[in-house]
Amino acid sequence: MSSPSDDAVHPHYGSRKHSFTGYPMSNMAQRQHGQDGTDESIPLTPGAGHMEGTNSTLSHSTEDPKAMDTSYPARSHTKPVGLLRHLTTPFTSRPAPAVPALRHAQTMEATKLTFFQRHFTKPVDKDPEKEYVSQNRRFTFRSHGSLLVAAIMLLIILGGVIEGALSVALPHRSRAPAGSTPQNPTPPPPNSLGSPIRAALDDNFPDPDVTFHNGTYYAFATNNAAGIIQRPDNTTGYDYGSSNVQIATSTDFLTWHLLNSTHDPLPDVGDWVIPGMTEIPPKIPKANVWAPAVIQRPSDNKFIMYYSANKRNGTEAEGRHPPPHCIGSAISRTASPAGPYDPLNNTLACPLDQGGAIDPAAFKDKDSTLYVAYKVDGNNIGHGGLCGNTKAPLVPTPIMLQRMAPDGVTNDGAPIQLLDRIAADGPLIEAPALVLSPAGVYFLFYSSGCTRSPSYNVNYATAPSVTGPYTRAGDPLLQTGDWDLLAPGSVGVVGDGRGGYDMVFHARVAAPQGRIRAMFTTKLKFEGHSVEVERDNGTATAAGA
Template sequence: MRRRIAACGLTAAALILILILGQAQAGTHAPAAPAPAAAAPAPAAAAPADGPVLARNFPDPDIVKVGRTYHAYATNGAGQHVQHATSADLTHWRVDGADVLPALGAWAVPDRGLVWAPEVYDNGAGFTLHYTARDRASDRQCVGVALSPSPEGPFRPVGDGPLICPAAEGGAIDAASYTENGQRYVLWKNDGNCCGLGGDTWLHLQPTSWDGTRLTGGATRLVKQDREWEDPLVEAPTLVRRGGRYVLFYSAHFYSRDQYRTGYAVADRLTGPYAKAAGPLMTTDSFAGAVRGPGGQDVVTGPDGRDRIVFHGWNADYTQRFLYAADLGFAAGRPVVRGSKTFYEAEDARVVNAVVRDAPLASGGKAVGRIDHADSHVEFTVFAASAGAHTLFVRYGNGSQDGAGAPVAAAHRLTVNGAAAGVVPYPHTNWDRWRSTAGTPLVLRAGWNTIRLAKDAYYAELDGVDVA
């Protein structure tokens, strides 16, 4: 059960309680005393609040770096089966006017609008393209293969039929590649939500030949839709290994509007079991509307050696999906995306000179702490994907009154990594209402940071903090 911490009145005989600090949403615990980060100039941050890096229709992006050039591929558009663009920095892009997949395999229906989610990689002797198209025989979307000596194409289809096509399970879409210990794998989704089937949508892992033209073993099911926020489907898998753990990114819900979102699951073994995070990693709300329906993601290393997550998001009138990029960090193997709110619960905070007691609230919470001494405080350890300006949101309730019984605002003093960073105000809400503050700017270093909230004016109950 979640616990909430309140800043309310307290006697001098306060109980000192220390709780382990951690990242609440994913359940990751931070070191008790994070080491200070070395002072160094930080590269420019990549954050979706700065806008798309390519303001044109470019859905389901896949990125491959060849030499010093990044090649991006996307779902059909501009009269092309597969779109292609290049960049030196993941920020400034040049769009190629040619179709890098000018012809589909003979097995596929010749309809550009049904060509989705390309995946390209260097196979050592050239480049492999996996693409989704409509299979003539089954009338299902299935995964095919094409090859090219160059990342610019043209890619030429190979094989007499699709590579992956489980027709009884709705077909297959959204191929992605992963390589480990000299073995190539393809990830894919069975399209069980299509065609009125109403079936499960599993993300699979399957070994292939090195050039990806043949399957060399059976498929392993990794995860399916089983969370309320995923609704009918999961899709668009991306697999990386960071911090000794496997991190499986995926998109969920219908792609068509704001409800599309990105989640993740982690495992200690390649084939799982994979444990999903409690909630999504990126949503329209987590970006405060700066990106609408974030999904179709890929992970790539930037020119500065840092990870980036690239993905699409809708424009204002939902007619195009633009290309976005954001700094990506891993806190004990779990992803944190710059600009997307990460929630840290009060129950995982470090509380000094406070009382925690079972006291039911109108909101349903229990375990309320009290802070009212000058040296009382609550500390959250939070993770930043990259250094620079961030925003702090505090989920609180404030029913404070002055001596005449009139409602009043409350406040906490804020410090970040030991330095004073202003005051967080809490407008009056009544004690039975949770609300989020409008947002307080703060500067974080890359990695772990300590945020402290200490008594200032009156009192406020704390449910947790969001950092974006």
């Protein structure tokens, strides 16, 4: 075997033949501590072959690269003192010269690493030769890739925290957590910027319904003595219970005017209703009219009012609290929704054995067929608990649909059931309202929970036909805590004449009359089988649907 050539390339140091002639330190004088304890200047000249004051030469040639270490000048064992310590630099502490071949090999190895290995791993063995060997690299959270991902995640979390803080600081701009209860259930300002909810009336205006005719909105409601919680003794200043039906008007859906009892659209409630006034002050009508609804019939353009009232039948009403309601109808004397209305002396729905019927809602389908949806008031004969129906066995409270003849006051066939309460609804479902969306989807709005508690809310279900089947939405449209509302529910919906939809509803607020149900308004935006509330910044311009 032939011996290696002197010119062969060493894998670490290049040429096998080395000649070291000193480090270039131009025009510098290094202080070297002598053997006799004296200091002497040692001039270093680039390319010098030896260093004065030492016994070792700086020029050598060897086959062993490590022999370079022995050619460095011997380091004095006498400890340098003073400034000399900082001026004296042992040659053995100098870094080895850069090796181009090694750097080239490392670069080639680095190009073989994957993106993940380059940015999310670090070498286990710190040997420079193995730094870019894939088998020597392991994932670590201290890699710059991991640190970058962690920083991005931290920013996302921080953004969520900031968003949550803003939602708390600006409660009218976003929904509060489900089930939360406002500490002060008072109406938000009517024109709160960013809120889709507007306070319309701060009087007791429960179960509102709305229609639109000749540029004016007409809202109708339960008599103002109904359902007040924590009512004070003095109520004479609020026209308390004087009207069977309340009415309010608006020309822009923003500013509302509540009319007094002299404008009662239903001064006579019909012979089937309990007559007279209560004996215990404050005296109010025994009829206890609830949840009126108005619609214009196509045959003569007159308006039909549907309403529920206490049935004149003492025997069947005994032991019930409150007395059972039934649903009747009345026809306007003129082609104005303001009335007055003349009642018919028969009922449309009166299932006394099931608890009665309340909350009528009028609906005209796309073929002009009229319908009335209503609730069977099963919780009225419940076995106790919240709203009379949270103690077993629970009683059904189904929402029914009655098809009407063209006159709007004669039933056309038997009613059908659209929906009934389930466990998640609590004691009941009630207050139906039907809407046909622009996409041809039927929306059934309804309330669940109990109107006297924060559980009351607004839900909806959708169907391909007015008769169903209806599929419930996953989340409520409105619930306690949304935009500072308390127990929102019982909606009425009408077209705004511009392709949009306006909605009225009530929610609990604190007022001098007690905990009343004030009226609020919003607009609806339909998207396929979902709907959401949105802010109304416009006014109506044409006749509504």
